[in-house]
Amino acid sequence: MFTGLHNYIQNYSESDKFEKEAVKALFFKSYLKEILILVPMSLGFLFFLFTSSDTYTSGTSIVTQFELMRSRLIFSFLEGVFVGITVIIAMVQLIRWISSQSDGSFGYWVGIGAKREKILRHTLISTIYFSTLGVIIGFILVFSIGGISFGSIEILALLIATVSNIITWLLIGLILSQFIQNQVLTPILFLFLAATNLYALRPLSEVYRYFLAPQFNTTINSLMVGILLSLLLNILLFMSTLWVHKRSELVL
């Protein structure tokens, strides 16, 4: 069994090594991994400090606990994650994506043999992996300090919805950078979209919230529908990004 596991790990580390090196060199410079993990954790702590605290007792039902927490702490934390992680990370990767394609560094890695669609896939996987790790730590921090049980299905759904939302905005950023390859205009346009999402569209439209902000739904049913629709949107966005990316011309 251990030999099988060892072979699996060996094969995994050997497969796509050009693409993994390319992603490391192009998208994970300047301590981005550490930032992805530490920022949500710090956000969790800060939002706990600056949110008025209610005492949750073991006598309160889980539903009530969850609703109270949602209104007071979780929503503030999720807003923080959206601004501090989802938007900023998507924008950082968007700028790197544009600059690496225009300065020839992306072309260099594709030129030496890395497959461009695999680079896109590994960029997404790595960004999601590290930001999810950060969000989980942030969740644990918020819930444990708040004295809330985090074994419930609602909290798991909330976590999945948050991660799915990170993927959505990351893909929106990448697809935008494929169409408008401008290091100034594209981030501004992306920020405008994110701000519209935060302040205008999300409070107004429930349908919009299902797709682009599933973690802000208030009931478990709407949360589940939000996860499904947001995952569906992610698949569509990923396929479109891949399609556009494969047809784009690279500078060497």
Added chain:
Amino acid sequence: MKGFSYLVEDEKDSKQLVLKTSKIPVSLIIDLIKKDKTFHQIKEQYSSLTEVEFQETLDFIKFENERLLFAFDSVQKTYRNVVALKKLTYKTSARSIGLFGRNGSGKSTLIKLLLGLIKPESGSVTFNYSTQDLRVVPDFPKLPSHYSVNKWMETLENLYGLPDINVDFEGLFDLKGDELLGELSAGRYRVAALLPIFYGKPKIIILDEPTTFLDAVMKDLVLTLIKRQVEKYQSKVIIASHQIDEINLFSDAVLLLDDGLLLAEIPMTDDIETKYSIRVSDTMEFEGVLKKNKIKYELKETRFGFMFVTPLNTKLWTATRQYLSNEKMIYSIKKIDKLQEKLGGIITE
């Protein structure tokens, strides 16, 4: 003895040739290619080798030699209304190809098309080599500038395997391990970009202006090392350059490109007659001496005056002695470059 096996696949023709033998190492295969040895000569060295295994090895070598290097079928490429390649149709199995032409002639476009970085508007490109076998050094390589030299070498080791050459790169190329690639001078940055060639066993090397920014000494050193690597692994080479000496060093054939058109394919094989250019103080006197010795010659007018072009001939030295004995002067005798000779009027002194 350690076992060796080789696998060659030709995806286009769905052909596969497998050579499995426990007796023949790579060095012997290279020896066979170079020296055209017979079975009995090899048998002396490798007593357990059978005739079937020997024949298998020769088939393998033949297959490798005839393997398609690349093919362009009616390929057209345009950049913002400027045609970079015009309906290019060309295929080759040559071991090495030089791309020669002035700026904007289509050399780099051809390389980008081979690597799949850009797509042609029409036509198709065939180039089937695995990532592991390929080494590419573009004209302006964009290396990860935040990597140190040591980290870059570790990355190359991870990607291609250990360098199979007993050279201290840091000492030889004046690279310091902790220096960042982004902080290297242009010449040393170029050397860092050339390092992938020396790691692992490259089967195909693509070079675009490989010695730009290198000083004369470093250029010679780098070219010698690359040549050694190419010979050691029988690597195929595609080189684009403005330097005739670089093209000559690596190419079996040269593609002459101009304005996106393939003007000519120039073979660079050894059967091309070696010629010399001679400049003298008295053209008429020297012409008389050449005629007297029955030496074939051409008289060409260049911007520096008249120039004799003659083939290599033992009588030529007798003729020059006779000419010099009349107190005349020879300004220069130069061996004419094969490519230069073929290009004729395009490149003149």
